Amino acid sequence: MAEESILTDEFLRQLINVGEADVLVGVPTYNNAATVGQVVQTIRAGLLKYFPRERAVIVNADGGSRDQTSDLVRGASISDLQHSTDLNALRTLHSISAEYAGGPATGTALRTILASAELLRVSACAVVSPESTTIAPEWIERLLRPVYQGNFDFVTPLYRRHKFDGLLMRNLVYPMTRAFYGKQVREPYAAEFSFSGQLASHFLAQEIWTHEVGHTGTEIALTISAITGGFRLAQSFLGVKPHVDARAADLVAAMRQTVGALFWSLEPNFSLWSTKNDSQPVPTLGAGQEVTLEPLRINRKRLFGMFRSGVAELEPVLKSILSPPTLSELQRISALDEGDFLYGDDLWARTVYEFAASYHKAVISRDHVVQALAPLYRGRAFTFLVENREASGEQMEQKVEDFCLTCERLKPSLVEQWNGRK
Amino acid sequence: MREMIVNELTQATQELVREFARFLPRLMVMLIVVLVGWVIAYVVKWILRSFLRLIKFDKLSEGAGATQLLNKAALPSSTELVSRFAFWTAWLGFILVGVSALGILGMQEYVTRFFVFLPRLLVALIFLFIGLLAASFFSRAALLWAVNTNMPSPRLLSSAARVLITVFTASAVFEELGLADSTMLLAFAIVLGAVMLGLAIAFGLGGQDLARRFLEARFAPEKKEGQEREDELSPL
Numbered sequence: 013m014a015e016e017s018i019l020t021d022e023f024l025r026q027l028i029n030v031g032e033a034d035v036l037v038g039v040p041t042y043n044n045a046a047t048v049g050q051v052v053q054t055i056r057a058g059l060l061k062y063f064p065r066e067r068a069v070i071v072n073a074d075g076g077s078r079d080q081t082s083d084l085v086r087g088a089s090i091s092d093l094q095h096s097t098d099l100n101a102l103r104t105l106h107s108i109s110a111e112y113a114g115g116p117a118t119g120t121a122l123r124t125i126l127a128s129a130e131l132l133r134v135s136a137c138a139v140v141s142p143e144s145t146t147i148a149p150e151w152i153e154r155l156l157r158p159v160y161q162g163n164f165d166f167v168t169p170l171y172r173r174h175k176f177d178g179l180l181m182r183n184l185v186y187p188m189t190r191a192f193y194g195k196q197v198r199e200p201y202a203a204e205f206s207f208s209g210q211l212a213s214h215f216l217a218q219e220i221w222t223h224e225v226g227h228t229g230t231e232i233a234l235t236i237s238a239i240t241g242g243f244r245l246a247q248s249f250l251g252v253k254p255h256v257d258a259r260a261a262d263l264v265a266a267m268r269q270t271v272g273a274l275f276w277s278l279e280p281n282f283s284l285w286s287t288k289n290d291s292q293p294v295p296t297l298g299a300g301q302e303v304t305l306e307p308l309r310i311n312r313k314r315l316f317g318m319f320r321s322g323v324a325e326l327e328p329v330l331k332s333i334l335s336p337p338t339l340s341e342l343q344r345i346s347a348l349d350e351g352d353f354l355y356g357d358d359l360w361a362r363t364v365y366e367f368a369a370s371y372h373k374a375v376i377s378r379d380h381v382v383q384a385l386a387p388l389y390r391g392r393a394f395t396f397l398v399e400n401r402e403a404s405g406e407q408m409e410q411k412v413e414d415f416c417l418t419c420e421r422l423k424p425s426l427v428e429q430w431n432g433r434k
Numbered sequence: 435m436r437e438m439i440v441n442e443l444t445q446a447t448q449e450l451v452r453e454f455a456r457f458l459p460r461l462m463v464m465l466i467v468v469l470v471g472w473v474i475a476y477v478v479k480w481i482l483r484s485f486l487r488l489i490k491f492d493k494l495s496e497g498a499g500a501t502q503l504l505n506k507a508a509l510p511s512s513t514e515l516v517s518r519f520a521f522w523t524a525w526l527g528f529i530l531v532g533v534s535a536l537g538i539l540g541m542q543e544y545v546t547r548f549f550v551f552l553p554r555l556l557v558a559l560i561f562l563f564i565g566l567l568a569a570s571f572f573s574r575a576a577l578l579w580a581v582n583t584n585m586p587s588p589r590l591l592s593s594a595a596r597v598l599i600t601v602f603t604a605s606a607v608f609e610e611l612g613l614a615d616s617t618m619l620l621a622f623a624i625v626l627g628a629v630m631l632g633l634a635i636a637f638g639l640g641g642q643d644l645a646r647r648f649l650e651a652r653f654a655p656e657k658k659e660g661q662e663r664e665d666e667l668s669p670l
Contacts, residue, residue, distance in 0.1 A: 180669035201670060264582050266669040310667060314584075322581050325588045329574060374496055377571060383578040393667075 018120070018127045023073075023110040027131050030106045034066035035059070035156050036137040038125030039085070042075035042116040044142035049084040051142050052107075058152025059105055066160075069132065072109035073124040075116025081142075085109045119230035123221060129212040136160035137212055141203035146252040154248040155206040158297055165208045165243035168199050168235065168294075171253035172302040175400065175408050176310065178253070179393045180263075182412050185232070185270045188364060191419035192278065193239045194288040198247060198301055201232040201270045211243055219280070229273030236277045240284055249298030264386050272382045275371040286427045290420060303405040315394040316353065320346045322387020329384050333370040338362055342388070355388075355395040357418040363388055365422060369429035457536070464532035471528020479521035486513040500567050519559075523552070558610040565603025569596045594633065601625050 019027070037055050041048055052070065059068045072085040086109050112124045122139065129137040136159035138152065158164045181199065189200040207215070218237050220226045225233040238245060278285060323330070323346040330339055341359055348354075364385070371381045400408045486492075495501050495512035509515060527549070534545040573596035580588030605622035 177668055178670055179667060185670075263669050270670065308667075318581075318584055321584075321588075325577065325581050329577065374493060376496075376574065380574055380578055383582060386582050 018112070018123050019131070020110060020113050023108070023112065023124065023128070024131075026108045026110055027128055030069050030108065030132060032067065033069045033106070033132040033134050034136070035063055035068045035160060036071055036125075036129050036132060036134045037068070037152065037156075038071045038073065038122075038128070038137065038139045039142050040073050040075075040118055040121030040125065040139070041077060041081045041085070041142045042121075043077045043079045043081060045077070045079040045081045045084055047145050048072075048081050048142040049087070051140060051144055051147055052085050054147045054149055055140060055152055056105065056107075058149035061149050062153035063156065063160075067104070069106040069108060069128075069134075071125055071128045072107075073121040073128075074109060074111045075121060076111050082109045082111070117227040119221070119225070119227040122230050122234070123216070123226070126212045126216050129209060130216060134209050134212075135162075136206060136208060138206035139204065141254075144203060144254050146254045148251055151204065151250045154250055154298060155204060158246050158248060159206050159208050162208075163244070164246040164295075165211045166235070166238040167206045167246045167248050167297075168197050168202045169204045170198055170247050170249040170296065170299070170301050172249075172251060172304060173253040174308065175303040175305055175403070175405060176308060176397060179396060180266055180270065180389065183360070183392055183396055183415070184364060184389065185274065187361075187412070187416040187419045188274060188368075189232070189236070190291045190416055191423050192274070192285040192288070193236060193281075194285075194291045195239045195245060196291050196293045196416075197235060197239070197245065200235040201229075201273075202235070203231070204250060205231070205235075207234075207238070208243075211238060211241075214238075214241055214243070223276065225273045225276055229269040229276075232270055232273045233277060236274075236281070240281055246295045246297055249296070249300065249302075263389070264383055267382050267386055267389070268379070271385060272379070275368050275378075275382070278368060279372060282430065286430070289423070291416070301409070303408065305405065310397060312394055312397055313350070315390045315397070316350055319355075319387055319391030319394060322390065326384055326387065329376065329380065332375050333381060333384060334363065334366050338366055346391070353391075353395065353398075355391045357415045358422070360392045361415070361419045361422045362425065364419075365426040366429065368426055372430060460536050463535045467532035467535060468525075468529050471525050471532065475521045475524035475528065478524050479517045482520050483513055483517040486516060491516070500563070500570075523556075527552070554610055554612065558607045561606050561610055562603060565599060565606065569599035569603065572596075572599060594629075598626075598629060601629070 037059065039048070039052060039055070052072070055070055059070070070085075072082065074082050074085075086107065108128075112120050114120050125137070125139060136156045138155040138159075140147065140151070140155075144151075155167055155169070158167050181201065185201055186198055190196050215234055215237060218233075220230065220233045220237070323342055327339075327343075330342070334342070338359070342363070345353060345355060345359075367381060367385050370376075371378050375381070396411075400411065403411070491513050492501065492511050495504075500512055504510070504512060504515065510518070530545045530548055534542050573592045576595040577588050577592035579585075580591045585591065601622065605619070609619075
């Protein structure tokens with residue numbers, strides 16, 4: 013049993029006290045004292061408001077916080093919500109908080125939540141980020157209801173976010189996941205998502221847990237697992253995506269978690285993705301992806317400078333990854349002035365595919381392949397920012413869609429490179 | 435007088451023939467040992483090469499960065515290199531055993547020395563291989579880190595990492611081979627000291643601004659008076 017190996021004695025003891033549950037909300041934490049109290053209170057409010065008759069449990073899997081995160085989770089009691097007259101619990105709302113073994117790792121936290129869901133035989137389970145300060149009680153309903161009613165097995169979120177927020181998602185993670193696996197999931201690497209009890213057992217049986225993606229980048233690995241397993245997918249509009257301080261959101265770390273996990277997934281799923289030629293939309297519940305347009309002060313010059321120096325300094329590394337035509341094209345555009353610079357859809361898609369093939373062939377250390385993509389992504393981000401400076405939400409969405417179609421069109425080139433020599 | 439000369443010549447010739455008759459079987463033994471050794475070494479090479487191909491050793495070597503090193507040095511693939519090394523080591527061993535069968539005075543001692551030295555040679559070669567791989571890996575890691583953190587002179591940093599690890603590897607290899615221990619130790623200390631001093635001076639004089647910027651960014655990220663803070667973009 014998976015849960016026997018991952019759940020600590022303390023976790024098991026608390027879960028056994030709960031018995032069985034209908035719905036579960038998991039909150040993976042590590043030093044989130046600043047925000048977790050508010051998030052857990054909102055989750056409780058959501059459960060009491062929208063699932064008053066169901067047996068509900070909140071599971072906090074903590075990575076060993078040293079800032080009273082666990083105390084705050086335990087302290088966010090029902091009494092804090094008593095000012096709201098329409099919140100009445102008809103069943104006991106359990107709240108569990110325990111530290112998992114092995115030190116802080118999102119993958120281990122998610123695995124703990126999955127094992128808890130399986131042990132408690134829940135019908136629907138949601139995962140909520142402890143940093144989602146914009147969370148509203150409705151998020152819990154929008155995540156859990158489609159699964160609890162038995163209509164879907166896996167629900168990913170849609171957010172309202174700034175048009176320049178999530179550039180890596182728009183320029184690589186979403187288009188490539190869509191091109192590879194044929195499903196138009198806008199947020200394949202989601203901080204909030206939900207799944208059925210059956211899918212939780214499926215996730216636990218996957219081999220990802222013995223690999224690096226079982227520790228970091230697990231979110232996208234689970235999305236891919238749900239797609240490749242043929243489960244029923246949906247997207248649910250939640251609301252405003254909280255702005256994470258980008259100084260903490262290190263680009264290389266973000267690329268390891270998303271691009272590294274995505275490239276890794278290609279290995280075991282080759283027979284599946286290599287035969288898909290197009291993509292299918294995923295049912296959307298509520299509004300679609302929304303963007304906000306308020307002006308931002310962005311240092312585009314720095315992005316361009318880092319791209320240019322990256323292409324020049326990493327030439328020996330890029331030579332071992334890219335084909336000569338792609339590298340020479342990159343070198344050509346890196347010599348252009350800012351005003352003339354354009355890292356177009358075709359070249360960017362070819363670049364990513366050649367990186368994916370080199371990752372597969374392990375021409376150098378795989379982690380180095382992912383790291384070497386970061387400076388090139390900065391060039392693409394620069395082009396995206398310049399092209400969409402004055403664009404409306406619809407115009408920008410159209411550009412993202414065009415790039416997705418380019419990725420799908422050029423996918424055969426990756427299949428060709430996969431088994432051939434560079 | 436003439437008879438004496440004839441007798442001496444006859445005796446010398448007979449002695450030579452006897453010596454040759456005694457030597458000939460040893461020579462044949464040596465040739466047989468060398469020939470059989472070649473066959474055995476060839477079989478060892480073939481088995482090893484097949485095994486390495488089976489476990490995709492070349493792919494492992496590519497991933498570790500060894501292939502690029504070998505390509506740069508115009509050497510064959512890792513599988514071929516290891517197989518050839520095994521062949522030559524095995525055959526050289528047989529050649530020396532064969533030569534010792536000739537019974538040449540003093541040769542036995544050299545053969546014994548060779549077999550005592552062989553494990554140290556192997557260990558030294560393993561040190562060299564791992565050291566060069568580590569130098570390649572860490573210099574590339576330093577390069578990528580420097581580029582992604584926008585550090586100045588990433589290649590200088592990368593080269594410094596490579597030189598340091600290579601120097602350390604060379605000292606470990608010579609130490610293992612027991613070649614001029616004290617000279618190598620002294621040379622290593624001088625080179626390392628020079629590199630460290632050079633780096634200290636370079637960073638001390640040239641890196642003041644960099645160090646100040648780094649420390650400011652690390653410990654005092656708040657915006658300065660009159661300076662507008664830029665909005666940060668979240669990649670995900």
